[in-house]
Amino acid sequence: MLIIAIVVLGAAVVYVNLAFERATGPEVEVEAVQHRYLEAIVSAPGTIVPQLTVDISANTMGRVTRLAFDEGDRVENGEFLLEIDPETLRAAVDRGEASLQASRSSQRQAEVAVETARVNLELARDNLERQEHLWELQLVSREAYERALNDVALRETELQAREVEVATQAQRIRQEEANLDSARYELTKVTITSPIAGVVTRRNIEEGETVVVGTMNNQGTVLATIADLSVIEAEVEVDETDIPSVEFGQIATVTIDAFPDEEFSGVVTEIGNSPIQPAGAGTGAGTQATTFKVVVTLDEAIPGVRPGFTCTADITTAIRSDSLAIPIQAATVREVVLDANGNVVRQETGPRRRGVTPGVSASELPAGEIEEELEGVFVARQGRAVFVPVDTGIAGERYFEALTGVAEGDLIIIGPFSEVRNLADGDSIRVVESAARR
Numbered sequence: 001m002l003i004i005a006i007v008v009l010g011a012a013v014v015y016v017n018l019a020f021e022r023a024t025g026p027e028v029e030v031e032a033v034q035h036r037y038l039e040a041i042v043s044a045p046g047t048i049v050p051q052l053t054v055d056i057s058a059n060t061m062g063r064v065t066r067l068a069f070d071e072g073d074r075v076e077n078g079e080f081l082l083e084i085d086p087e088t089l090r091a092a093v094d095r096g097e098a099s100l101q102a103s104r105s106s107q108r109q110a111e112v113a114v115e116t117a118r119v120n121l122e123l124a125r126d127n128l129e130r131q132e133h134l135w136e137l138q139l140v141s142r143e144a145y146e147r148a149l150n151d152v153a154l155r156e157t158e159l160q161a162r163e164v165e166v167a168t169q170a171q172r173i174r175q176e177e178a179n180l181d182s183a184r185y186e187l188t189k190v191t192i193t194s195p196i197a198g199v200v201t202r203r204n205i206e207e208g209e210t211v212v213v214g215t216m217n218n219q220g221t222v223l224a225t226i227a228d229l230s231v232i233e234a235e236v237e238v239d240e241t242d243i244p245s246v247e248f249g250q251i252a253t254v255t256i257d258a259f260p261d262e263e264f265s266g267v268v269t270e271i272g273n274s275p276i277q278p279a280g281a282g283t284g285a286g287t288q289a290t291t292f293k294v295v296v297t298l299d300e301a302i303p304g305v306r307p308g309f310t311c312t313a314d315i316t317t318a319i320r321s322d323s324l325a326i327p328i329q330a331a332t333v334r335e336v337v338l339d340a341n342g343n344v345v346r347q348e349t350g351p352r353r354r355g356v357t358p359g360v361s362a363s364e365l366p367a368g369e370i371e372e373e374l375e376g377v378f379v380a381r382q383g384r385a386v387f388v389p390v391d392t393g394i395a396g397e398r399y400f401e402a403l404t405g406v407a408e409g410d411l412i413i414i415g416p417f418s419e420v421r422n423l424a425d426g427d428s429i430r431v432v433e434s435a436a437r438r
Contacts, residue, residue, distance in 0.1 A: 025383070025427065025428030025429045025430050026419045026422075026423075026427075026429055026430065027419075027429075027430045027431075027432045028380065028385070028413045028415065028416070028419055028420075028423075028429045028430070028431060028432070029413070029414050029415045029416070029431075029432065030380050030411040030412060030413055030414060030431050031327055031330070031411070031412050031414050032408075032409055032410065032411055032412070033324055033325070033326060033402065033406050033407065033408050033409060033410045033411075033412060034324075034325060034408065035322050035323060035324060035325070035408065036322075036323065036324075036325040036396075036399055037319075037320070037321055037322070038319070038320040038323055038325060038394055038395075038396040038399060038401055039316055039318070039319055039320075039396055039397070040245065040316070040317045040318040040319075040394035040395055040396060041314045041315065041316055041317070041396075041397065042238060042242040042245060042246060042314070042315045042317050043312060043313070043314050043315075044236035044237055044238045044239070044242070044291075044294065044312070044313055044315070045236060045237060045310065045311070045312050046234050046235045046236030046237055046310075046311055046312070046313060047234070047235055047307075047308055047309065047310055047311065048232060048233070048234055048256060048305055048306070048307060048308065048309040048310075048311050049232075049233050049234075049235050049307055049308075050198070050201075050227035050228055050229050050231065050232060050233070050307055051228065051231035051232070051233050051297065052196060052198070052227070052228040052231065053201075053225060053226070053227045053228075053307070054195055054196055054198075054225070054226050054227075055222045055224075055225050056081065056192060056194075056195075056222070056223045056224040056225070056226065057221065057222055057223060058084060058189070058192065058211040058212075058213060058221060058223060059189040059213065060084060060089070060186060060189045060190060060213060061084075061210070061211060061212060061213050062084035062085040062086075062088070062190065062210065062211065063084065063085045063208065063209070063210050063211075064082055064083070064084055064085075064205055064206070064207050064208060064209055064210075064211065065083050065084065065085050065086075065207070066082060066083040066207070067081075067082045067205070067206070067207040068080050068081060068082060069081050069082070069200055069203065069224070070200070070203065071200050071201070071202060071203040071224075072199065072200060072201075073199070073200045074197075074198070074199050074200075075194040075197065075198065075199075075200060075226065076194065076197045077194060077195065077196055077197045078193050078194065079193060079194045080191065080192075080193055081192045081193055081194055081223075081224065082192050082205070082223065083190055083191050083192070084189075084190040084192075084211060085190070086187060086190040086191075089183065089186050089187040089189075089190060090187060092183040092186065092187075093180065093183045093184055093187050095183075096176065096179050096180035096183045096184075097180060099176050099179070099180075100173065100176040100177060100180050103169065103172050103173045103176045104173060106169050106172075107166065107169040107170060107172075107173060110162065110165040110166045110169050111166055113162045113165065114159065114162040114163055114165075114166055116162075117155065117158045117159040117161075117162045118159055120155045120158065120159075121152070121155035121156055121158075121159050123155075124148070124151045124152040124154075124155040125152055125155075127148050127151065127152075128148040128149055128151070128152045130148075131144060131145045131148035131149075132145065132148075192223070194226060195226070196226060196228055197228065198226045198227050198228040198229060198230075199226065199227055199229050200224055200225070200226055201225050201226070201227045201306070201307055202222075202224060202225040203223070203224045204221065204222055204223060204224065205221065205223045205224070211223065227307055229301065229302075229305065230301050231297065231298075231301070232297075232298045232301065232302055232305060233266075233269070233295050233296065233297050233298065234252075234254045234266065234295070234296040234298065234311050234313050235293060235294075235295055236293075236294050236295075236296065236311070236312075236313045237276055237291035237292070237293060237294075238291060238292050238293075238294045238315075239289060239290070239291055240275070240289075240290040240291065240292065242317075243271070243292045243294075245317040245318070246268060246271055246294055246315055246317060247268065247271075247317070248268055248269065248271065249267055249268060250267065250268045250315055250316060250317060251265065251266075251267060251315075251316045252265070252266050252267065252268060252296045252313045252314060252315040252316065253265060253266075253313070253314045253316075254266055254296060254298060254311050254312070254313045254314075255311060255312050255314075256302075256305070256309050256310070256311045257309065257310045257311065257312075258304075258305075258306075258309050259302075259304075264298050264299070264300070264302060265298070265299050266296040266297050266298040266299055266313075267296065267297060267299070268294060268295070268296055268315060269295050269296070269297040270293070270294065270295035271292070271293075271294050271295075272292040272293035272294065273292075274292075275290045275291065275292055276291050276292065276293055294313075294315070296313045296315070317394075318394040320393070320394060320401055323393070323401045323402075324401070324402040324406060324407075324408060325396070325399035325400065325401060325402065326377055326390065326392075326399060326400050326402045326406060326412055327398060327399055327400075327412060327414045328395065328398055328399060328400055329414055329415060329417065329420070330377045330378070330412045330413060330414045330420065331375060331376075331377060331390075331392070331400060332375070332376065332377065332378070332420055332421070332423075333373055333374070333375050333376075334373070334374065334376065334387050334424075334425070335371055335372065335373050335374075336371070336372065336373075336374055336387065336389070336425065337369050337370070337371050338369065338370055338371075338372055339369050344387070344389065344425075345369060374389040375389065375390060375392065376388050376389040376390045376405060377390055377405075377406065377412050377413070378412070378413040378420065378423050378425075379406065379410050379411060379412060379413070380411040380412075380413055380429060380431055381411075383428060383429060383430075384426055384427065384428055384429060385413055385423045385424075385425070385426070385427045385428075385429050386425060386426070387423075387424075387425035388405045388406060388410075389405055390402050390403075390404065390405035390406060391403040391404040391405060411431070413429070
């Protein structure tokens with residue numbers, strides 16, 4: 001009987017001690033580990049831009065005499081937009097045409113001179129032939145014979161000179177034709193038509209104003225901007241920490257501030273290799289966040305959209321259809337002691353703080369054991385918080401993917417945050433809420 005009484009008394013003492021320990025532990029909330037569908041999303045702000053935008057500039061200087069479009073108008077490819085005063089260039093064309101006609105007349109005169117020189121040459125040769133025959137009969141003087149001979153040489157030289165004049169005049173005509181073509185081309189520049197079909201998103205000119213042609217050191221007048229709104233893109237700025245996970249072809253959801261109740265789908269079509277240079281990069285740029293341009297091409301046209309609308313793109317960088325998931329708020333970092341095999345060294349009794357035996361410094365650890373800072377979660381086991389190192393994968397909106405460390409059904413301590421922050425491996429706890437049982 002004495003032995004039984006001692007056993008009962010000991011059990012009672014153990015029960016009281018355990019009950020007292022549980023009563024003094026912090027109240028925590030837990031959630032069971034489950035298999036979940038996870039999506040890793042990179043969210044980035046940006047602006048809406050058309051895939052194709054054309055700035056209209058003038059190639060000739062002058063006053064705008066006709067203007068046929070307004071900002072917001074839809075124009076077709078080749079449609080007339082405006083005309084610059086053509087009088088000066090039209091006069092240049094008239095001069096070119098007159099000069100060409102004069103050159104052609106000169107060429108006809110030169111051709112007539114060639115025919116005349118050729119006839120004169122034939123006459124001189126006939127005369128020479130007669131003189132040769134008479135010279136053989138000693139009926140003419142040698143002077144007459146030599147005069148006929150020299151006349152033939154003179155007529156041959158004259159013919160060659162006239163033929164050279166014809167060739168020269170032909171080259172002059174080609175030059176005049178080229179000048180006329182150039183003048184006519186310059187005249188076409190006064191009429192500006194739309195190079196693409198699209199919407200006029202900006203007009204910077206009024207009828208009667210003078211346009212300026214751009215030079216190397218002076219930017220010309222941008223008369224208008226035309227955008228093809230059939231293909232819309234979102235140019236967003238992605239933080240450098242997220243850019244390694246962004247790839248071509250990834251699906252994205254774009255929300256436009258002007259259409260808050262709608263979402264638009266698209267795909268990543270461009271990823272910048274160089275960071276975006278912030279404005280005023282020379283002054284204090286080192287404190288700026290580093291971002292990269294990413295272009296998301298939307299799948300369809302958006303009625304009513306305008307370039308410059310602000311937007312946000314949520315890019316899906318990874319998907320896990322069935323993976324063990326732990327709540328993001330449960331993740332924490334602790335310094336733990338690892339043995340030679342990389343396993344956490346746990347104490348049998350006594351308080352646990354930061355994974356190190358109270359009163360023992362890291363330099364006093366047994367041989368083969370090291371202290372290391374690891375990411376993990378606290379699991380509720382038999383009224384205590386057990387720190388479990390966890391290797392995480394992708395991060396969803398509320399959950400991390402757990403690659404190692406936990407199993408399905410483990411009760412993860414998720415809050416309150418102040419308690420999770422102060423918990424140590426082996427601390428007593430009281431579970432007051434379990435998400436797995438609700």
